[in-house]
Amino acid sequence: MSKNIDWSNLGFGYMETDKRFVSNFKDGAWDEGGLIDDPTVTMSECACVLQYAQTVFEGLKAYTTEDGKIVCFRPDLNASRLADSARRLEMPVFPEDKFVEAIVKTVEANIDYVPPYGSGATLYIRPYMYGKNAVIGVKPADEYEFRVFCTPVGPYFKGGAKPITIRVCDFDRAAPHGTGHIKAGLNYAMSLHAIVDAHNEGYDENMYLDAATRTKVEETGGANFIFITKDGKLVTPKSESILPSITRRSLMVVAEKYLGLEVEHREVYFDELKDFAECGLCGTAAVISPVGKIVDHGKEICFPSGMDEMGPITKKLYDTLTGIQMGRIEAPEGWIKVIKE
Numbered sequence: 105m106s107k108n109i110d111w112s113n114l115g116f117g118y119m120e121t122d123k124r125f126v127s128n129f130k131d132g133a134w135d136e137g138g139l140i141d142d143p144t145v146t147m148s149e150c151a152c153v154l155q156y157a158q159t160v161f162e163g164l165k166a167y168t169t170e171d172g173k174i175v176c177f178r179p180d181l182n183a184s185r186l187a188d189s190a191r192r193l194e195m196p197v198f199p200e201d202k203f204v205e206a207i208v209k210t211v212e213a214n215i216d217y218v219p220p221y222g223s224g225a226t227l228y229i230r231p232y233m234y235g236k237n238a239v240i241g242v243k244p245a246d247e248y249e250f251r252v253f254c255t256p257v258g259p260y261f262k263g264g265a266k267p268i269t270i271r272v273c274d275f276d277r278a279a280p281h282g283t284g285h286i287k288a289g290l291n292y293a294m295s296l297h298a299i300v301d302a303h304n305e306g307y308d309e310n311m312y313l314d315a316a317t318r319t320k321v322e323e324t325g326g327a328n329f330i331f332i333t334k335d336g337k338l339v340t341p342k343s344e345s346i347l348p349s350i351t352r353r354s355l356m357v358v359a360e361k362y363l364g365l366e367v368e369h370r371e372v373y374f375d376e377l378k379d380f381a382e383c384g385l386c387g388t389a390a391v392i393s394p395v396g397k398i399v400d401h402g403k404e405i406c407f408p409s410g411m412d413e414m415g416p417i418t419k420k421l422y423d424t425l426t427g428i429q430m431g432r433i434e435a436p437e438g439w440i441k442v443i444k445e
């Protein structure tokens with residue numbers, strides 16, 4: 105029985121659900137792992153994650169499709185990205201097939217928290233792992249915990265996707281040859297001051313530029329950029345320090361294969377932005393948030409799509425990708441992982 109939750113009024117917050125998946129790495133190997141009830145974690149006061157932020161994570165969603173299946177979207181890509189993140193922080197890789205199994209088990213065990221089709225709400229899934237044993241000299245932990253919990257979250261856009269205003273940020277997100285390309289907690293810790301400051305100044309998000317030259321567009325704290333040119337091409341920034349968004353990679357396929365658009369994945373100079381017709385932010389949570397305006401120290405770049413609605417091509421991309429996710433449009437092979445028929 106579906107839980108008695110007011111799905112349409114849920115926010116993006118944590119709600120404890122029934123079960124979580126836990127596996128531990130010790131003496132050089134991962135254990136079998138399994139579902140547990142305890143939503144708390146107990147560990148050494150000197151755990152590597154607490155002292156030196158040795159932690160990486162993922163984020164994906166389970167939801168109900170039009171024909172009543174419970175599915176998630178491309179979890180194999182989350183598995184391989186978590187493996188890449190782990191390697192960069194000298195953590196043991198959680199096997200990719202076991203990762204997908206853990207997602208399935210966690211959703212199955214909390215199936216009553218999967219929101220119904222049409223509610224706009226989803227079950228957000230958070231896989232993560234961290235160095236758990238005591239470490240005082242700076243070195244990687246020897247013991248790790250991998251966990252997956254899930255929490256129902258409300259529709260990202262309540263009452264339509266209103267374009268947002270973002271600012272060019274004076275802080276940098278990621279150094280060249282740094283950790284910008286992995287999904288690590290440390291990248292978020294250092295973004296907190298910048299986002300609180302942006303909100304205090306009345307902006308919705310920060311646009312980060314490349315740290316070396318501050319001439320090229322990177323991303324925001326938690327989403328990749330897409331731009332639409334006046335002649336209808338999709339342009340999306342390429343950089344070694346951008347997190348490879350699964351939503352962005354999927355939109356590139358949707359643009360080319362479903363909408364017949366030309367796609368350019370390349371360096372994007374800040375000076376080019378004034379020539380684009382549309383702009384959006386893409387990530388699992390919102391799929392696409394339209395951007396209406398970018399402010400660079402008082403100088404405004406206003407996209408022709410305006411501040412009232414999503415640009416027309418952005419809307420097509422959004423409708424097609426969400427259509428694929430929700431089972432209204434046929435998905436490319438392997439994109440939809442069915443958890444319950």
Ligand SMILES: *Cc1c(COP(=O)(O)O)cnc(C)c1O
Nearest residue numbers: 326327328347349350351387388
């Ligand atoms: C998670 C994340 C994204 C979005 O990735 P998706 O796989 O599309 O959810 C983009 N940028 C950063 C920095 C992120 O952490």
